Amino acid sequence: MEHIVIIGNGIAGITAARHIRKLSDKKITIISAETDHFFSRTALMYVYMGHMRWRDIEPYESWFWKKNRLELINAYVETVDTNNKTLHFKKGGSLTYSKLIIATGSVTNTFGWEGLELNGVQGLISKQDLEKLEKNAPNNNVCPRAVIIGGGLIGVEMAEMLRTRKIEVTMLVREDGFWANVLPKQDAKMISRHIVSHGVDLRHNEELDKIIGDRDGNVKSVITKNGEEIPCSVVGITTGVKPNISFLKNSKIETDRGILVNRKLETNIEDVYAIGDCAQQREPISNRPPIEAVWYTGRMMGEALAQTICGNPFEYKPGNWFNSAKFFDIEYQTYGWVFSAERRKDYEAQFHWKCESDLRCITISYNKDNNEFLGINTFGIRMKQEVFDNWLNEKRSLDYVVKSLKQANFDPEFFKRYEREILKEYLSLTETVT
Amino acid sequence: MSTVQRNMSLTGEPPKTINTQQKIASFIGLLGLMVLVLAFFNLNFPNKSLWLTASIIAIGGGTVWFSIAAYANKHEGIKNDGVYFKSLTSKGFWAWILGIFLTLFYVLLYWFPQYLGLAQDGNNSGVVALFDPLSQFLNGGPASQWFLYGTLYTLAILAFGIKFLLKYRHNKYEKLRTYSVMFFQLGFAFLIPELMSRLNSDSFSLPYYDLKNIWPLNYYNFEQYRVDSFISAGDIGLGLLIFGVASIFIITPILTYKYGKRWYCSWVCGCGGLAETAGDPFRHLSDKSQMAWKVERWVIHSVLVFVVLMTTAVVYSYLGDDSSKYWLTKNTFLISVAVFLTLVFAGTWIFKRDELKKDAKLGAIGYFVIIISLIGFHYFSGTKLFLFEAETLRQTYGFLIGAVFSGVIGVGFYPIFGSRVWCRFGCPMAAILGFQQRLFSKFRITTNGGQCISCGNCSTYCEMGIDVRAYAQKGENIVRSSCVGCGICSAVCPRGVLKLENGPLEKRISSNEILLGNDVDLMNYVNK
Numbered sequence: 006m007e008h009i010v011i012i013g014n015g016i017a018g019i020t021a022a023r024h025i026r027k028l029s030d031k032k033i034t035i036i037s038a039e040t041d042h043f044f045s046r047t048a049l050m051y052v053y054m055g056h057m058r059w060r061d062i063e064p065y066e067s068w069f070w071k072k073n074r075l076e077l078i079n080a081y082v083e084t085v086d087t088n089n090k091t092l093h094f095k096k097g098g099s100l101t102y103s104k105l106i107i108a109t110g111s112v113t114n115t116f117g118w119e120g121l122e123l124n125g126v127q128g129l130i131s132k133q134d135l136e137k138l139e140k141n142a143p144n145n146n147v148c149p150r151a152v153i154i155g156g157g158l159i160g161v162e163m164a165e166m167l168r169t170r171k172i173e174v175t176m177l178v179r180e181d182g183f184w185a186n187v188l189p190k191q192d193a194k195m196i197s198r199h200i201v202s203h204g205v206d207l208r209h210n211e212e213l214d215k216i217i218g219d220r221d222g223n224v225k226s227v228i229t230k231n232g233e234e235i236p237c238s239v240v241g242i243t244t245g246v247k248p249n250i251s252f253l254k255n256s257k258i259e260t261d262r263g264i265l266v267n268r269k270l271e272t273n274i275e276d277v278y279a280i281g282d283c284a285q286q287r288e289p290i291s292n293r294p295p296i297e298a299v300w301y302t303g304r305m306m307g308e309a310l311a312q313t314i315c316g317n318p319f320e321y322k323p324g325n326w327f328n329s330a331k332f333f334d335i336e337y338q339t340y341g342w343v344f345s346a347e348r349r350k351d352y353e354a355q356f357h358w359k360c361e362s363d364l365r366c367i368t369i370s371y372n373k374d375n376n377e378f379l380g381i382n383t384f385g386i387r388m389k390q391e392v393f394d395n396w397l398n399e400k401r402s403l404d405y406v407v408k409s410l411k412q413a414n415f416d417p418e419f420f421k422r423y424e425r426e427i428l429k430e431y432l433s434l435t436e437t438v439t
Numbered sequence: 440m441s442t443v444q445r446n447m448s449l450t451g452e453p454p455k456t457i458n459t460q461q462k463i464a465s466f467i468g469l470l471g472l473m474v475l476v477l478a479f480f481n482l483n484f485p486n487k488s489l490w491l492t493a494s495i496i497a498i499g500g501g502t503v504w505f506s507i508a509a510y511a512n513k514h515e516g517i518k519n520d521g522v523y524f525k526s527l528t529s530k531g532f533w534a535w536i537l538g539i540f541l542t543l544f545y546v547l548l549y550w551f552p553q554y555l556g557l558a559q560d561g562n563n564s565g566v567v568a569l570f571d572p573l574s575q576f577l578n579g580g581p582a583s584q585w586f587l588y589g590t591l592y593t594l595a596i597l598a599f600g601i602k603f604l605l606k607y608r609h610n611k612y613e614k615l616r617t618y619s620v621m622f623f624q625l626g627f628a629f630l631i632p633e634l635m636s637r638l639n640s641d642s643f644s645l646p647y648y649d650l651k652n653i654w655p656l657n658y659y660n661f662e663q664y665r666v667d668s669f670i671s672a673g674d675i676g677l678g679l680l681i682f683g684v685a686s687i688f689i690i691t692p693i694l695t696y697k698y699g700k701r702w703y704c705s706w707v708c709g710c711g712g713l714a715e716t717a718g719d720p721f722r723h724l725s726d727k728s729q730m731a732w733k734v735e736r737w738v739i740h741s742v743l744v745f746v747v748l749m750t751t752a753v754v755y756s757y758l759g760d761d762s763s764k765y766w767l768t769k770n771t772f773l774i775s776v777a778v779f780l781t782l783v784f785a786g787t788w789i790f791k792r793d794e795l796k797k798d799a800k801l802g803a804i805g806y807f808v809i810i811i812s813l814i815g816f817h818y819f820s821g822t823k824l825f826l827f828e829a830e831t832l833r834q835t836y837g838f839l840i841g842a843v844f845s846g847v848i849g850v851g852f853y854p855i856f857g858s859r860v861w862c863r864f865g866c867p868m869a870a871i872l873g874f875q876q877r878l879f880s881k882f883r884i885t886t887n888g889g890q891c892i893s894c895g896n897c898s899t900y901c902e903m904g905i906d907v908r909a910y911a912q913k914g915e916n917i918v919r920s921s922c923v924g925c926g927i928c929s930a931v932c933p934r935g936v937l938k939l940e941n942g943p944l945e946k947r948i949s950s951n952e953i954l955l956g957n958d959v960d961l962m963n964y965v966n967k
């Protein structure tokens with residue numbers, strides 16, 4: 006019987022396994038060095054904040070694996086011998102496969118700063134990182150202040166986590182607004198203000214120079230590029246992630262920053278595939294980055310690959326881009342492309358509306374040549390993916406979208422609606438133009 | 440695995456979650472409670488009205504102050520920080536203490552009211568006596584243990600209702616439904632029945648009637664003494680009796696069709712009201728395992744069968760064969776029950792067969808048991824159901840379901856099993872509403888395309904133990920009989936995935952294994 010071996014039990018690997026099981030009777034083995042069972046990486050923060058226990062962030066009960074005949078191995082794969090189709094484990098032993106799916110996710114990206122090896126310097130990606138944080142920052146006696154380097158999605162989650170334990174947090178952000186390399190300026194500024202309102206000492210235009218340790222090898226402080234020394238006991242490195250592929254160094258599998266794959270998610274070696282955070286498209290798909298380190302794309306690659314493996318070759322063809330996050334209390338959803346100043350295409354223009362509360366805003370991007378709707382960022386107002394997906398496919402105009410925004414609303418019943426306010430602002434702007 | 444987990448929260452030592460103001464507020468609340476405890480130990484308070492007022496104000500005020508101190512100066516938003524670190528809300532020491540305290544209270548209330556100071560004749564003593572002045576004021580008579588219970592129950596819903604309002608002040612759905620349960624509890628459950636009993640005289644008497652309490656939740660509504668009393672109270676009484684029947688057969692189905700069972704369970708019902716307010720800190724304790732779901736379906740439907748049988752037996756037993764007193768005769772009654780159930784059963788079978796699948800077996804068994812029993816009634820001419828007297832049945836139901844299940848387990852065990860154990864496993868009203876919600880209602884929870892990140896907040900904070908995530912991560916609508924529409928899953932979802940909605944019946948139960956965002960061809964292929 007064909008033996009499908011999957012390295013990595015994250016969303017990509019598990020989705021592939023589930024769908025392969027649905028479509029076939031193949032033998033499936035899933036290997037992970039992190040945990041026995043699949044858990045939701047996106048929910049790590051809630052365990053530290055006391056909203057949930059570990060078992061609550063595991064989407065499937067423990068009987069699920071046996072019932073679906075998904076064999077689980079807890080081991081670290083040290084080498085992949087593609088000639089003999091064999092994996093070798095760090096703890097000894099090996100496993101042969103007929104088809105191999107690599108779904109090993111990401112590791113923390115660093116910039117080789119001095120002092121990275123000190124106790125108290127850590128990222129936040131794995132369960133082990135979470136345990137480390139629990140040890141490094143259990144409360145504000147052990148850890149009065151933490152410094153977070155980099156203002157991205159993981160950085161703000163880490164800040165929120167630490168704030169629930171009343172730990173002082175300083176965040177060093179290179180840009181002049183939070184996540185401003187991705188968000189348009191006004192959006193970024195609003196989120197910055199919100200983060201500050203939660204008691205975070207947010208430093209814009211500030212970067213890490215080096216980390217200073219004490220005699221015992223613990224973090225003592227950081228020194229910024231501007232020369233300021235900030236005492237702290239934890240340094241959170243959240244300057245992005247990179248594919249977790251170091252174990253492939255001596256294999257024949259071709260890699261760049263990630264494992265290189267074609268649209269069918271095949272690597273250069275036959276019967277070896279890569280999906281999720283660790284995969285890198287040889288040719289980027291439309292506006293998408295070649296490495297897409299988000300939950301949804303991992304899931305979608307898993308879904309597509311399962312078809313291919315079960316004899317129904319399918320390309321990974323993601324539809325319109327979407328994503329979501331939460332910055333402390335402000336929910337964020339995005340559909341289509343809304344670019345930050347630095348990444349903006351020259352045809353892109355934006356319409357921005359912000360609510361008086363400073364807790365809600367939307368930014369709609371459109372093509373200034375033909376008014377075609379290109380994408381929306383919505384903060385503090387929930388909107389329907391399906392509706393925007395259709396509008397993007399139908400190439401609706403900006404005018405149409407602003408006037409029909411009501412159809413897209415997904416806020417709970419009885420919530421205050423803002424469509425009229427948005428439309429008014431829109432009309433007042435267009436009037437002055439025409 | 441479980442040891443790792445334990446370490447994580449224990450070494451956690453999160454900061455003290457209670458601030459100074461909260462401490463003072465708790466102290467004041469406890470002082471208020473202390474008055475009741477002292478009264479229970481027969482300390483005779485000189486000016487009862489004054490002490491009772493002081494006690495109620497201290498308990499209510501303490502709770503409200505505590506909530507203000509906890510939430511008012513925080514940002515609007517979800518407030519679940521440290522829920523699993525606090526002893527009270529994570530089945531720790533204080534949870535057990537509270538559970539035991541509540542359970543003991545219920546035991547006294549149901550079976551030993553004399554220890555609370557209830558006197559059969561003569562003057563009340565103890566803590567019941569403390570409530571005499573308020574009772575005199577409202578209904579003109581001395582207090583009973585039920586009056587005491589009703590007062591404290593209402594106080595709890597109001598005080599913790601305010602706490603809930605502060606906690607979810609960013610969420611208008613939550614606010615409105617909390618105002619609603621507070622209103623129904625204070626008005627319909629507490630004041631109106633008390634005032635109604637003021638109207639009673641020797642020539643006119645209505646039974647105590649909480650109008651929002653619908654059979655089978657108030658399983659006793661059609662007992663002989665009540666029906667007699669309704670009938671003898673002339674038009675008003677008859678009107679109430681008709682209202683009681685219409686509530687379950689007409690009003691309930693219409694509202695449930697339009698809004699789902701939430702119109703009752705989260706907006707009106709007193710049991711639900713207490714669970715949503717005082718029980719809110721314990722909502723995450725409900726068991727989410729698939730096993731619990733299986734148990735739930737068996738238990739709650741058994742209770743439903745039990746209450747139908749019991750009520751039929753009781754009514755059957757007092758209907759005269761002659762039509763001088765009751766125009767219904769024994770046999771007409773039995774036949775109508777049988778015909779009604781057959782219609783319901785056949786209707787569901789014919790129109791909703793596909794949606795029922797596994798549950799169909801359960802339904803068929805329940806139906807079969809009832810019909811066989813009805814035949815049994817007939818043979819044993821109504822005084823007995825096989826070996827049991829109707830009266831025995833009634834008492835057993837009252838003891839097992841009415842007292843042990845809904846009171847002792849339902850509320851006493853809030854801190855251990857979560858706040859809606861009764862609503863989920865025991866309530867026959869919920870079973871009826873749920874049956875309809877599952878099959879014939881516009882209500883559903885819709886999911887937002889492919890946005891779910893499987894984080895588990897929704898499942899964790901679902902008080903009914905529904906694994907909401909299991910549906911959300913597949914992009915499937917949530918159409919579950921047990922969902923009471925509390926809206927908390929939607930509130931806690933960090934990605935805006937869930938929305939409670941009333942919509943058209945078509946495509947209500949959708950199941951798209953491939954979620955939005957992926958290749959359209961692939962979606963078509965898989966959903967073919």
Ligand SMILES: Cc1cc2nc3c(=O)[nH]c(=O)nc-3n(C[C@H](O)[C@H](O)[C@H](O)COP(=O)(O)OP(=O)(O)OC[C@H]3O[C@@H](n4cnc5c(N)ncnc54)[C@H](O)[C@@H]3O)c2cc1C
Nearest residue numbers: 013015016017037038039081082109110281282298299300
């Ligand atoms: C804190 C945090 C919050 C996030 N929040 C969001 C969010 O809100 N929305 C969103 O879209 N995305 C979010 N992401 C990103 C998202 O979690 C990832 O894109 C997704 O989990 C990637 O899934 P994956 O299956 O590719 O890999 P992973 O989930 O990383 O799984 C890879 C697994 O493989 C194991 N492994 C690796 N190498 C080996 C080896 N050699 N041998 C054995 N096992 C190995 C790893 O230990 C790991 O268990 C977040 C990420 C983090 C860290």
Ligand code: SF4
Nearest residue numbers: 901922923925926928
């Ligand atoms: S599914 Fe949601 S709305 Fe329904 S009971 Fe559970 S938490 Fe409440």
Ligand code: SF4
Nearest residue numbers: 891894895897911932
């Ligand atoms: S629906 Fe929301 S709360 Fe539930 S698992 Fe998905 S993202 Fe989390």
